[in-house]
Amino acid sequence: MSYGEARDDVPGGGGTIHGHGLDEDLGLPDGIIFHDMRMGGSASAGQPAPPVREHLVSPVSLSKPEAPLLRGEPTHVGNRPPSYPPRPLGRPSLRDGDESAAFSPVVLLDGGEFGRLTVRAASVRGDSHNWEGSCRQDAMVVTRIGPPEAEMLLLAVADGVGSAPYSHVGSYQLSRLAAVQFDQEAESLYAALCARNETKLGLIATKAVAGAVSRLRVPQDESSALHGTRPRAGQDYATTLHVLLVPTDSRVRERVLCSVGDGGLLVLREGRWEHEDPDDDGDLLDTRTDALPHAYHGVKAKLLHTAPGEVLLLGTDGITNPLTQRNPEFAQRLAHAWGGPEVPSLSDFLWQAQTRAKSYDDDRTVICVWERPE
Known part of the structure; x- marks a missing residue:
């Protein structure tokens, strides 16, 4: 102008x-x-x-805005609240010498819609770690892999073994490295999934996880020699890993779960949580601690057939344990929250995922998948 x-x-x-x-x-x-x-x-x-x-x-309009509706602290089940306070307290310092721990957030929140599929995902630091001021050892991944004709959602949760000093690094690295390796095998995985070949799926998953382990970066601790301590080793990064593959093509009804260690998959069917464990022998109190990087030969794969309306829940033992270990009030609370006609918003899902139960104070990572009927 x-x-x-x-x-x-x-x-x-x-x-x-x-x-x-x-x-x-x-x-x-x-x-x-x-x-x-x-x-x-x-x-x-x-x-x-x-x-x-x-x-x-x-x-x-000059009217006064309404006061915000506050959720408040996460609710708890049972007559008595857990002993730990329900909020984050301290956190690691950069001066402690572990940048990964110092930068690890207390909460991760993710989600998305993929055609008829809706995903909600949250990873939260447990009450015990909140009290100690230590970092969250869980990790999660929500992503898509494969070409358009063989596209799948890849959902992964990893739970760093508490006794391993760098398990938070292991869970973070191996969950992401595994996603990259699974993407490289996506066409083969998709073909085996469509053919319902569970044996081949297990072989491909083992190859992918082994590839992730080979790329795990284990830095040498230069101060170990000065202080008389041993250098870092693979077991210092010990973590479990569970990977769920869900085709985005609604005509393909099969899914595949690949697992190492505890935690795993639950399916909400008709208001009840059903355990889907590749090694399920009926003992839900099994305390096996198979972990990567050493247990990569022990990857288990299981084919699943699900129907629209069922809710898939992939989680670390921070949530699968209270859901399956004789805590019906906790299980019913989440079944009611996540089994309704509406998918919760991200903020609602996070608040619901933080529902507390006495004696269950570990980190908690949960990914849920809803499928809208046609």
């Missing part, structure tokens, strides 16, 4: 001044009358003054 050119397209939602080569939105509040002075470039004496135009924009 040239200098001094008149314009009639003044928007009605705020004050805009045109002229002098400028088009500026001044952000004036609604209900303000302002004058638009358009000055000619070289008006001579005797010429009429440039027009003065008034613009009235709609008034804004």
